[in-house]
Amino acid sequence: MNAKSLPTATHQMGHDVGGLDVAAIRQDFPLLTTPFHGKPMVYLDSAVSGQIPQIVIERMDHYQRFEHTNVHRGVSTLSQEATDRFEEAREKVRGFLNAASTKEIIWTRGTTEAINLVAQTWGRTNIHPGDEILLSAMEHHANIVPWQMLAAEKGATIRVLPMNDAGELLLEDLDALLTPRTKFLGLIQVSNVLGTINPVKEIIAKAHAKGVCVLVDGAQSVPHLAVDVQDLDADFFVFSGHKLSGPTGIGVLYGKKALLEKMPPWQGGGSMILAVSWEKTTYIGLPGKFEAGTPAITQAIGLGAAIDYLQGIGLERIAAYEQQLLTYATAQLSKIEGLRIIGTAHEKASVISFVLDSIHPHDVGSILDHEGIVVRAGHHCAQPVMQRMGVPATTRASFAYYNTKEDVDALVAGILKVKEIFG
Numbered sequence: 001m002n003a004k005s006l007p008t009a010t011h012q013m014g015h016d017v018g019g020l021d022v023a024a025i026r027q028d029f030p031l032l033t034t035p036f037h038g039k040p041m042v043y044l045d046s047a048v049s050g051q052i053p054q055i056v057i058e059r060m061d062h063y064q065r066f067e068h069t070n071v072h073r074g075v076s077t078l079s080q081e082a083t084d085r086f087e088e089a090r091e092k093v094r095g096f097l098n099a100a101s102t103k104e105i106i107w108t109r110g111t112t113e114a115i116n117l118v119a120q121t122w123g124r125t126n127i128h129p130g131d132e133i134l135l136s137a138m139e140h141h142a143n144i145v146p147w148q149m150l151a152a153e154k155g156a157t158i159r160v161l162p163m164n165d166a167g168e169l170l171l172e173d174l175d176a177l178l179t180p181r182t183k184f185l186g187l188i189q190v191s192n193v194l195g196t197i198n199p200v201k202e203i204i205a206k207a208h209a210k211g212v213c214v215l216v217d218g219a220q221s222v223p224h225l226a227v228d229v230q231d232l233d234a235d236f237f238v239f240s241g242h243k244l245s246g247p248t249g250i251g252v253l254y255g256k257k258a259l260l261e262k263m264p265p266w267q268g269g270g271s272m273i274l275a276v277s278w279e280k281t282t283y284i285g286l287p288g289k290f291e292a293g294t295p296a297i298t299q300a301i302g303l304g305a306a307i308d309y310l311q312g313i314g315l316e317r318i319a320a321y322e323q324q325l326l327t328y329a330t331a332q333l334s335k336i337e338g339l340r341i342i343g344t345a346h347e348k349a350s351v352i353s354f355v356l357d358s359i360h361p362h363d364v365g366s367i368l369d370h371e372g373i374v375v376r377a378g379h380h381c382a383q384p385v386m387q388r389m390g391v392p393a394t395t396r397a398s399f400a401y402y403n404t405k406e407d408v409d410a411l412v413a414g415i416l417k418v419k420e421i422f423g
């Protein structure tokens with residue numbers, strides 16, 4: 001490849017199996033087509049991190065070989081072009097979320113950093129002693145701990161919107177929990193453990209009716225659903241690039257312009273200032289005000305390429321295909337004696353947590369690993385979910401658009417082997 005040849009998609013869609021040409025898609029993923037422990041790779045851990053297609057890897061490689069320098073500085077053509085590529089990626093994210101403006105798209109290291117930014121800027125300004133912060137019972141630690149830290153600092157209280165045994169939020173409790181003291185609601189759109197898809201639009205409308213600001217954690221929703229932040233009317237929406245077939249080290253905070261404009265900057269340094277003197281510093285506007293220092297340029301461009309790739313396949317088609325896989329996997333796993341699925345909500349994304357007899361999930365995960373099957377076992381950074389469901393840990397299989405029914409069959413065979421070993 002040379003400076004003039006940008007990577008382009010290598011396959012055409014066609015020969016559909018349930019709406020997607022998955023065989024062709026799999027050829028785009030070097031890791032999926034490389035044997036693992038001498039067996040075909042069965043990657044069922046996309047909720048941890050999605051796999052990265054070749055075209056995204058090549059786009060980042062191309063940037064680093066032929067286009068790289070720092071952004072937003074200098075008059076050099078190289079710097080201007082790197083800045084253009086970086087800002088084009090921001091525009092891709094804007095389009096992906098249907099945000100009104102690129103001023104509303106702030107680059108962060110990931111979901112966790114985005115939530116911490118909101119807690120420490122919006123939160124420190126707007127949360128006062130006696131205020132209440134409402135969180136759903138199925139939040140990831142990333143949308144719990146920053147709020148606990150803020151609540152401790154401010155003398156505020158955390159309250160929890162409960163869920164039922166299936167892993168569905170009890171919406172009938174919402175009105176009573178939205179009290180005159182409630183200032184903020186943190187809400188996961190898709191649970192990383194249970195797979196539940198929460199009715200965030202409806203919940204946001206109820207919160208707004210009481211003047212409550214809402215942050216939606218979209219880390220697990222953007223890989224599975226088309227998201228429109230204006231339609232949802234989310235105040236803040238956050239996600240990570242690495243769960244979206246992009247690289248690690250990059251994520252996004254979307255915030256409504258009116259809110260972001262009122263928030264103080266978070267980190268100070270280069271790139272976020274208008275003028276600095278010993279007496280006084282003034283800041284630039286959005287989005288730079290929240291982006292001190294040299295950003296993750298390669299990763300932002302990689303995330304932009306990942307969005308292009310997914311949109312090229314079609315988010316609606318991905319969602320429809322994954323629903324078919326989920327239905328198949330649920331049916332197959334349900335046939336296994338002693339296997340209990342944790343998370344049986346009516347609306348689910350393609351994430352299945354389960355417990356198997358009294359076998360520890362770590363043992364299940366290790367044996368599956370030797371069979372070439374990658375799953376996650378543990379508390380999935382959601383210990384309150386484990387406590388609510390009465391299990392110490394689960395094994396979790398998460399399915400993406402590049403997984404197949406054969407992957408599900410391999411998982412079932414692997415689980416039967418685990419049962420055999422544990423007698």
Ligand code: 7TS
Pocket residue numbers: 047048110111112113140142143188190191192193217218219220240376380381
């Ligand atoms: N929110 C949700 C819903 C998540 O699933 C995760 C990561 C995060 C926040 C944090 O994202 P990060 O990119 O900032 O780390 N979830 C998982 C998981 O389910 N297994 O490993 C990480």
